[in-house]
Amino acid sequence: EGERFVLVSHAPDSDSWWNTIKNAIALAGEQMDVTVEYRNPPTGDLADMARIIEQAAASGPNGIIATIADFDVLKGPLADAVDRGIPVITINSGTVEQSKEIGALLHVGQPEYDAGFGAGEQAKAAGVTSFLCVNHYITNPASVERCQGFADALGVELGNQMIDAGQDPGEIQSKVAAYLQTNPDTNGILTLGPTSAHPTIAALNATGQAGAIFFGTFDLSTEIAAAVKDGTINFAIDQQPFLQGYLPVVVLTNLARYGVVPGNSINSGPGFITKDNIALVEQYAGQYR
Amino acid sequence: MADTPLIELIDIKKQFGPVIALNGVSVSVMPGECHCLLGDNGAGKSTFIKTMAGVHKPTSGEIRMNGKSVSFADPREAMNAGVATVYQDLAMIPLMSVTRNFWMGREPRRRFGPFQFLDMDRANRITLEEMRRMGIQLRAPDQAVGTLSGGERQTVAIARAVYFGAKVLILDEPTSALGVRQTANVLATIDRVRKTGVGIVFITHNVRHAMAVGDRFTVLNRGKTLGTALKGELQPEQLQDMMAGGAEMAELSSSLGGTV
Amino acid sequence: MADTPLIELIDIKKQFGPVIALNGVSVSVMPGECHCLLGDNGAGKSTFIKTMAGVHKPTSGEIRMNGKSVSFADPREAMNAGVATVYQDLAMIPLMSVTRNFWMGREPRRRFGPFQFLDMDRANRITLEEMRRMGIQLRAPDQAVGTLSGGERQTVAIARAVYFGAKVLILDEPTSALGVRQTANVLATIDRVRKTGVGIVFITHNVRHAMAVGDRFTVLNRGKTLGTALKGELQPEQLQDMMAGGAEMAELSSSLGGTV
Amino acid sequence: MVDQPPGAPTADERVQRQSTLRRAFVRPELGAMAGTVLVFIYFAIVAGGTGMFAADGIMNWGVVSAQFAIIAVGACLLMIAGEFDLSVGSMIGFAGIVIALLSVHLGWPMWASIIAAFIVAMLIGAANGYLVIKTGLPSFIVTLASLYILRGLTIYLSISTTRQTIIGGVREAAQGDWLATLFGGKVLGFIFYWLADMGWIATFQAGNRAGQPVVDGIPMLMIWAIALIIFAHVLLTRTRFGNWIYAAGGDAKAARYVGVPVDRVKIAMFVFSAFCATIFAACQVMEFGSAAADRGLLKEFEAIIAVVIGGALLTGGYGSVIGAALGALIFGVVQQGLFFAGVESSLFRVFLGVILLLAVILNTYIRRLITGER
Amino acid sequence: MVDQPPGAPTADERVQRQSTLRRAFVRPELGAMAGTVLVFIYFAIVAGGTGMFAADGIMNWGVVSAQFAIIAVGACLLMIAGEFDLSVGSMIGFAGIVIALLSVHLGWPMWASIIAAFIVAMLIGAANGYLVIKTGLPSFIVTLASLYILRGLTIYLSISTTRQTIIGGVREAAQGDWLATLFGGKVLGFIFYWLADMGWIATFQAGNRAGQPVVDGIPMLMIWAIALIIFAHVLLTRTRFGNWIYAAGGDAKAARYVGVPVDRVKIAMFVFSAFCATIFAACQVMEFGSAAADRGLLKEFEAIIAVVIGGALLTGGYGSVIGAALGALIFGVVQQGLFFAGVESSLFRVFLGVILLLAVILNTYIRRLITGER
């Protein structure tokens, strides 16, 4: 009863995608009667994240849940925590192999490159030959991997097709519009989350290209769900972040209480949300989905 | 000279935290009179006239204008009451044009529907005219003050004060940064202004400058009035002594040839 | 007085972009002499002594020390050659302590293995001593200069120059911001320093100050030498006239009572 | 006071005359004007054929420039008044979240939420100003503190009330609100339809808006930018208050002596800066239908850069709104132009830095000519 | 010069005497010292039982503080010399990428890559300084331009060569390199083993390192921080050059007149600031085995905040390295302490802003007492 777990993410304070995970751990905490603390580097600096993991370990929790945003950076601190006898579960980014090497119990997540690659395969099937990857967070390595995976699946060079969009929605919209105007043969778009997806939807609406361009995005939000419904967005990649927050808490609690733990890693995604299955998702988009 | 002073300050005290800058100073100014305020550095001259001009509020003491007790909340009020000041540190902004400096704080305006706009034409015209009257030929009214010489800046400041109908014009060491010729110019200007009936408070270190234009002399020392005298009642040497405390001076000046 | 001048500047010209600040100025300084440099504002006095002190490089002209032609790349070189300057704008840093200001640019050092550290004890001791010699009692050597009065700061600057073995000491209007008593103090200091055989270049606007301590007088006007005279050759009034251009002055001063 | 500049106005044989032609050209905005011309020429050459100068291309960089201009105007007046505000970016995020929280989460009517956001933001601006004035601290420090405090509060507020850092649904809440249309809508659409009918601007060829003109109105954002520029320009050059702004920044003490209420002027400019940030936030929230806690990141620098490119003096007392607006235009054109020209987009920051440096060197030179500053 | 402060040293009946006790306490670092004590007391109360003050807890905030201290030292000397550097954060990212690119991508030996990064970074620092000196522009503008240029170059370089913004594999490349251990390793491990044997610090309970102490050495990062603090402190207070740094920042013109080579001093401080940033980057790259283009974001502000909390004057000429180090300590303790205390992490910025404001008000008061400034 009353165990304390710490979840450490790599996301900057303002990253909205992590709300779902925060909501999930809050829910799981309530249900299992444990405390789960959410921590993150305020600016998204991974070096700071490593410090936070060290700090979390020093505070002696019953378990640590962390992303492997960068294996090199986080291997040390996470392995240290394992060595202290703290159970660790890795989530979100990173691969199962990396998770094993660290000595974590299991990994709940979706590797970024593979997710991008999966999206690319769908796009290829739809006949995309030239695309635009709207990267609103280019300084984050995972974001580049998604675009790279997409390009590799299409079998094209990434090159200038990934743009550094910045985080200001007005500018993102203008940049997307400018790109599409100068590269009229573009027939696919990949956005990396709500921050870039919303302005891109606006840009497509403004230029009348909504629905004409194959449009995939990562993650979900109310606006994205609506766009999936009206056909502007062809699919949203859902890595079901809820599970990434909820499952580790449940697993760690049960481990602490009864010593039981699943033997294998869990792939929470990629799940593709399209017009067909949107209804289910829509209700909780941005909160639990 | 009329009988009621234009402005009268009675037993003014002013304290800044632990520093007592003024410890009971009384001065009055008659119309058309040039009242010289003399004193060593730190005697409190600047503090005193800032009190007169509404920059500082006196800790105690009374200010009377035309016999009525007044209290200035800020420099604007003092200006509106007719007390204009040309500060030692000049109050000119080098980056701004002569016109904008000239009118600063009292810009002329013109109604335009519900709005009031600057009347730039008028401002420019009057500035050029007033500066010409003071003997300065401006290249253009929007010339920056930073491009003027020190004497010219002093003149702009004086012209501004006079134009705005100053009844009492305070000049804080207007000649201290100037050369001989420019000094003579400024003294001539003072003389001219005095003759129009404006009361002048002229602050200086330089006894000879004071003797040249002063009608009355008040010497401050360490925050107190040492005394007031009319022109002719005092020799320059006496004034000099009062300012610096005779004994010490005598000793020093003898070793230097007595000419300080 | 010896026969070779300590320093001799011959036909110095200096131009800043379009402004010709010096247009052929020659001055020499003998040991133990106080050479006064007079001139109206903008005459080029500061520019001239900055050239002497190595701040500016002359556009043309020659500088000789003890008869040998020299050229100063920067103020350090001039200082090392024995030309020390107390600038009009003082060159004191109010935020720093008296000791650090005193030694600035020539800090005493002590070897410590391969390293050289500040010798703070010595620096403090000497500073206190030198200041006491000049008649100033410091609270502590690490007192900030910002807490000193203007006259005290001047004295620190002069003490510093003298301590560092200045052969030629240049003073740029050391009295312009001072009251009478502080002025007298500074003039006394000048007199004392001169008697030790140091050559002094004393710049001022004030003819009376110049007459008090000067041995020779050079008047600058608009970047040119108007002439040099020994003490006794000239009356103060003549100097005054030279500085400002006689005719104009006469007219003005008559209207003001002739006492300017 | 001590070293006087050459007494130019009286004929002086020691100063060579300046040509009148040169003087006629020498204005605070000159650098920005030259920059604007150069930038346009550059992009006309490298991106002339890419549609950058077609109607929709113009609208594209126009909107971005308008965004920059809105905050640049606020930063410009404040900088002329001698202060600056590093909290502009955080204020944008904060104001947006306040609007969204009040309207979506608490269900206030949209107009009330917007007005409340304006009031709160302007109060914070006033608090910034008050602190700067009362403590005498540099505005760099005070507004740096607000930068952190406001950003922290924004995230804390939105997370603690909605468990999200992005709050959507604003568009729905704004439906039919009179005040919301002032920030979100487009105007003058009929002109563009008419232009399209005349064949002067292109129409969509395909997609769900085929046949409509590619530009179907001027967004309110642009209207606001233009209105703010005109307002600030008139305020600065044509009113008494404008003279006080210059005076407060040029020399606060001198201004105070002649009766200029310097404190009030400076605080008012902090408030105006917050006001501009809130307009920016309101337009953005209305246009995109959502507010996010990370909006406005680094916008304070962008505002300052635009103003400085426009010829203002970082230390106050000198500058022009027209210059700041041109700075914003340069900023927008370069940012978008690089896309049109197909340049690797991460190089944008490099370009920006270089332009900033060149502009500011040119501006300094021009300023010295004008003011005799040395 | 005109309004003189009270002539304190000569007995003056117009100035009330200050108590000697008060004067004994009045030092530039006083504010930071008081702050440090307060912060420790606060966290001892709210987070005393959370392991924050156990060996590994101390190591945790110690390392974070050391990180801040490294860049704060550079920023401190530069600020005292009268300039500041907004490009520190970008420089950290840039230097890291240079090391990784050269060693991993181009296969240079690690020592050569590190040295090359130091050289390049210090040249850029020198260029910053040179521009500031030669153009007379405020360092705010010049280094703001470098902030953008360097960050842009960092992203561009890493993307155009490796198609990634993160470059891993540095640890492997550094294997056995003599210079790399200077930045990446840990020292004095034996002490901690001994302490663990004595039972004074905890050991790992499980895993492949069971039995080893939880802290097994002092990371080089801390050694660097301490070394830099000592070096800078001695340089500033005990050498001629240190006096020149104060002089250059206090009044560059005055310093120049007495022969202080102000330009060289200022440029040297820009170089030193770049040097510190590179040390930061090298330690980070070696410790984590990778470099990323987003490293160091906003670190320039954090460095400036630590220095200002430490009592330095933003406009130069006044400050102390000890103060800056204490500022960094406060920064680190508060940041990590809030995690220990379980406070909502978004409130960290709010705390930081408030601490900054309070510290700077206190420091201003202290400074005025010391310097007679008004």
Ligand SMILES: Nc1ncnc2c1ncn2[C@@H]1O[C@H](COP(=O)(O)OP(=O)(O)OP(=O)(O)O)[C@@H](O)[C@H]1O
């Ligand atoms: N704002 C202030 N705060 C504290 N002390 C002040 C302030 N203003 C002036 N003083 C002090 O009051 C005293 C008188 O100063 P004041 O400037 O009035 O002298 P002054 O006669 O004008 O000298 P000067 O001839 O140098 O202009 C000085 O000791 C000064 O330090």
Ligand SMILES: Nc1ncnc2c1ncn2[C@@H]1O[C@H](COP(=O)(O)OP(=O)(O)OP(=O)(O)O)[C@@H](O)[C@H]1O
């Ligand atoms: N760095 C400079 N650049 C351009 N012009 C300069 C510079 N320094 C001085 N001048 C000009 O050179 C001329 C002589 O100036 P200087 O300061 O030498 O005069 P001064 O005799 O010292 O005057 P004052 O009595 O006011 O100190 C002036 O016209 C001045 O404007």
Ligand SMILES: [Mg+2]
């Ligand atoms: Mg005074």
Ligand SMILES: [Mg+2]
């Ligand atoms: Mg001079």
